[in-house]
Amino acid sequence: MKGIYIHIPFCHQICHYCDFNKVFFKNQPVDEYIEAIGKEFAIMSSEGVSFETVETVFLGGGTPTSLSERQLHRLLEIINKYVDVDALREFTTEANPDELTYEKLIVLKNGGVKRLSIGVQSFDNELLEKIGRTHSADDAARVIQDARKAGFDNISIDLIYGLPGQTIEQWQDTLDKATNLGLEHYSGYSLIVEPKTVFYNLMNKGKLPLPGEDAEAEMLEMLIAHMEENGRQQYEISNFAMPGYESVHNLLYWENESYAGIGAGAHGFINGQRYSNIGPIRQYMATLEEEKRPILHTHEVTEVEAMEEQMFLGLRKIEGVSAKHFEEKFGRALNDVYGDTLQTLINQGLIEQANHRFKLTQTGLFRGNEVFQQFLT
Template identity: 60%
Template structure:
């Protein structure tokens, strides 16, 4: 049963130097045709398996940049979502750029059922924003949040990044202080990963990208956890912090390894035990829809072994960890039966702990999360 829907809007007015998501420049793109195609894809998917979408909990508009669309285009997209799915869901999130989030767009989003905003802020340091390829200013962040609150949005999150080229601890602390001064209910903070096919990757491969040492990056993460706790936010996932009741329901679907649908060019989904991805190039995507076909490029039936691995490395990202009981109900055998030796080794190293019938990362384990996850991926 599909719990959540992700809808990909691949258009951007400015492409950031670190971004490896499926995206294109907005100019001269068939945006209106694309929106109609997404509507047709949703209609086909629901027609094929109406029972799968009967109890939808979340919708997430991501990108690219959904707020690159005009108010009219956003309104049409939301109209199609309401027509083929439902906008009456527990959580309906739209990603937004601060400098594109106009009052008119906020009104359209709110009236269309969106009840959560995720703003790509990344930093409050002007020099670092330029390095990232971001175009907004701090004043635009403050204005966007103020306008969003006036439009009726209470559930607002901002994304932050650390481990940036040339970033100092002082710059990171300043960003954290400015972010927490906003007193928002949710914050996400990610360390920079230099991905292939990005401007940063090209610079890095030429030795022209100066990144902080691992030790400094670890200290930045530690400071992040300290500051968030002091600000009254609890860490519920490796990179996410919230006030009680404002945890991201949609992202928790991923970490719970539950099923979701993905619509749009390059979108991914997981339905009936099958992981799939759509055609990324917009032309290919539109061609498939035009022929009355779902635009799936790849699909893969997840094996039991893969399901076990995903349950562990996704679930351990959450502070609540992985339930021994839920694991056995899903897999048909116990976690200890499958991973007992690995768990004991990780416990001896102080990386995981057993609490409340769950396996969890320790604080030390959060710093070495990828190394912990790898142990479950390499198991036979």
């Protein structure tokens, strides 16, 4: 097992586009939940799950930085008990700009966190308000300055394009302000309107003025070009980094490696089995009080499914899928399994082959979901 994902489901504000497992922070058993995470670690250890080979830890949510300094300290204390944090290649936490104080940054740094992933989304204050964010562009700039002062030298920010009412000019301004910060890593995602969100309800009422597919494609082109011009290499469809600053944790997902999911609603993949934890917080905690792992659902991944995942996850990476690695992993030649599909996609100009690797073409980058679907039975 190479990674651990830990879910912190608390938020002070729910964004209009978010469908992750989360609840408003107020009146929640936050301290008890943190202790429950420690109990889940302990039960997994007692059942023979080893954390000795872990290379990366990721705190996600919800919003990990919604926790107080004291709560963050306790959470990190628990993690340090079960994981050799000093030996990790990467230890990341997600963060919101208006919640990440200098004092919290010091707590995170002292607790072994090496990398920040900050949900900036836009540098346009009007758009930030429209999407339900509570920070401003100035907050984002301030927190990055504080993070540098606290000693963080590996910082990423998330940006979203295709937002309601967003113009090409607004997106260009956000890209300019983002790269002027000189960060090591950037993620740029197109808005996906998910069920059970504020945006989904507005869309169903015809009250969500999205830019449209052509504008969205232009924004993606702008993102790729702007990052290249500023020395940030695209290594995955939505991710760009200075050399050596690619996200180790996210690459673990795209390379289909094993990882533990800890926390309410977390997902994991251990020993060929995918599992999801119970989502409701109190039910998650009650199950742990019974000395049982809070698993809601498990699925043994078949060889066919594993090969499919290897393809559609691996093709997200700009370097693509290695035919040699595929054969080493599954004992079957890639062309024997997917030769016809690969040739069809090559003929359509969506993937290309070079140095025993198959990867998306420039056209394929814009039609990735269409490509991935070809590997699903």
